[in-house]
Structure formats: structure tokens, C-alpha cells
């Protein structure tokens with residue numbers, strides 16, 4: 348094996364999403380692409396809003412000297428100022444441009460934060476079900492993930508989290524709106540979680556940070572108001588991106604923002620800038636930083652995602668599935684009719700539908716279905732899901 352034992356092991360256990368991607372390729376060959384309804388990916392099918400192309404064209408037609416050079420590792424000042432202005436009005440906190448570091452998407456942001464915070468063996472609490480890449484990101488930087496099961500409502504349980512905290516706990520990762528469940532955490536829950544961390548930080552004499560992963564922050568339904576963990580806990584750091592709300596996942600553009608009131612701010616920011624550099628990201632893509640500077644108040648159609656959420660949710664309930672109705676993001680996480688979620692997802696493929704077993708997100712007996720696909724795919728999927736539950740013994 349040319350690769351290290353650890354890499355080989357990681358590849359062997361490679362995520363369910365990847366496996367479903369490969370299974371999807373085979374299924375398309377077998378059934379024909381038009382008979383496959385792929386709800387396995389969080390890769391939005393919708394194009395970015397028209398303002399994105401206008402801004403891209405503007406940047407191409409108005410070149411400036413040095414616009415493709417290296418820059419300060421934290422990113423362009425104008426972009427950081429624009430982001431700070433937008434999140435200040437969105438969250439009601441006073442961010443400065445210097446509180447923001449531009450990153451290669453949320454994934455890079457999370458790696459930068461973990462790289463800067465973790466000593467070998469430090470623990471990071473992850474409520475389960477979870478976005479599976481967290482486990483790799485934590486491991487990348489010598490950390491240990493402590494999984495804490497959420498209830499049937501998929502909301503993190505403050506009491507269980509309190510009991511999982513040890514003197515080695517360095518951070519809690521929160522992800523609202525959530526992938527894979529679509530649940531949104533309300534202010535009351537966030538306040539309770541903040542109280543637990545406050546008290547535990549005091550007890551152990553060391554700060555426990557909240558790392559708030561918020562790429563779905565703007566995809567929120569039913570006129571709900573988003574509440575960020577940053578609104579409730581000052582020792583908090585946000586990682587996010589434009590991957591989902593501008594439909595730009597391939598462009599790798601996002602940012603870290605520290606809570607304006609975070610303690611030892613300049614040391615933390617310097618640590619993040621250093622980690623961004625030495626992890627090899629160097630800086631977020633220059634062209635994309637320029638493009639998003641003027642798109643801070645532009646998003647994909649949230650109403651359209653809500654319509655698709657309703658269509659898939661109603662289709663599932665009518666067919667006899669049990670599911671929590673998602674309030675944000677673009678995933679549904681219904682129960683599979685059997686505890687063996689992998690077997691049911693396999694069975695579903697016979698009807699042309701691709702989902703991902705809940706086991707891949709730390710919750711057996713469920714499956715994740717993405718609705719960031721077009722209407723025809725959703726219609727085919729709802730039909731297949733109906734037939735699959737009826738055909739399941």
C-alpha cells in the first residue's frame with residue numbers, strides 16, 4: 348500500500364455519501380440515468396442567483412493590477428468589512444472586518460479552527476446525528492470526537508452534553524440548521540447549552556468554545572428567525588460559507604467570524620491566520636472574495652427550497668414514513684421502516700432512489716434525503732419511495 352496505514356483505514360471506512368455516489372453510477376448504467384432519482388448529495392442543482400454572474404462578469408471586465416496575487420492570509424479588507432457589515436445586521440452583533448477571516452469554504456474554516464485550538468488528545472463534543480466530516484476534521488488535528496446522542500427530535504441534550512464534558516474538552520460543535528436532520532435550534536436551547544459550557548469552563552478552569560458551523564443559516568423556513576450560538580455565548584467562533592446560500596460549493600469560498608466579545612481575540616485570530624497559511628489554504632480564492640464582496644445580501648430562493656421541502660415531506664408522510672419536518676437546510680431525515688437502514692437504502696435503489704443510510708451520520712434506522720434537486724427528480728423519488736415502502740416486507 349503506497350499510502351499510510353491511517354489513510355488506508357480512513358479510505359476503507361470512507362463515508363456512506365461517497366459509497367452512495369459510486370452506487371449511483373452503477374445504478375444509472377443499469378436503469379438508465381432518467382430512471383435514477385438521486386437524493387444522496389448536498390450539492391445544490393440550482394444555479395447561483397443571476398447577481399453572481401453579473402458580478403463575475405464585472406470582475407472579468409474591470410481587471411485591477413494585482414487582483415490575482417497573494418494577499419494577507421486573512422483575505423481582502425474590503426471583503427472582510429462587507430462580511431462583517433452583513434453579519435452584524437443579520438445577527439445583531441457588532442462585528443468588525445478584523446473579526447472575519449476568509450476561508451476556502453466552511454470545511455477549511457473548521458479545519459483552521461480545530462488546528463489552532465486543539466492539543467493532541469483534546470476532546471471535541473459532537474451532537475449525533477452529525478455531519479460525518481467532523482470526525483475526520485477533528486482527527487486531522489489530533490483531537491478526539493466525543494459523540495453525544497440527541498433525542499428523537501434531533502435536538503442536542505444539554506444534560507447529556509454536560510455529562511460528556513471532561514477536563515480535556517476544548518469545544519462543542521453546533522450545526523444549525525442541521526445536516527442531516529434539517530432541525531433548527533431555538534434560543535431557549537442555545538441559552539441552555541451556553542449555560543452548560545459557561546459552568547463547565549469555570550469548573551475545569553479552561554474555556555470550552557462553541558464552534559458554530561452555519562452554512563445553512565439563511566436557508567430557514569416558515570418565517571422562523573435564525574438564532575446563532577454566537578448570540579448566546581461569547582466564547583464562540585463561526586465557520587460558514589456561500590456554498591449553499593449562493594449555490595457555490597465548487598468555488599470554495601467561506602469565512603470564519605469570531606464573536607466580537609470573545610476573550611483573547613487577537614491571539615485567536617493570529618492562530619487562525621497562521622493555521623490558514625500552514626494548512627496550505629494560504630488564502631481564500633481571490634476572485635471569489637471580490638465577487639462575494641457585493642453579494643452579501645443575495646441568496647438563492649428560500650421560498651423554492653421551502654416548496655420542495657413541503658413536497659418531499661408530504662410525499663413521505665402520505666407514503667407512510669415517519670419524519671421530523673425540517674425547519675432549515677435542504678435535508679429530510681426520515682425513519683427507515685426497518686432498523687437496518689443500509690438494507691432499506693439498498694432496497695430503495697431497486698426503485699431508482701438514492702438516499703444515504705442514517706448510520707453514516709451516527710443514527711441507525713434513518714436515512715438522509717436531500718431536496719436540493721429539481722422537481723422532476725423529486726417527483727420520481729416520491730413515487731419510488733412510495734413503492735419501496737409498500738414493497739418492503
Ligand SMILES: Cc1ncc(COP(=O)(O)O)c(C=O)c1O
Pocket residue numbers: 389451452453454455478522525526560562587588589590596600601
Ligand atoms: C454541516 C456542513 N458543514 C460544512 C460543510 C462544508 O461546506 P463547504 O462546502 O462550504 O466547505 C457542509 C457541506 O455539505 C455541511 O453540510
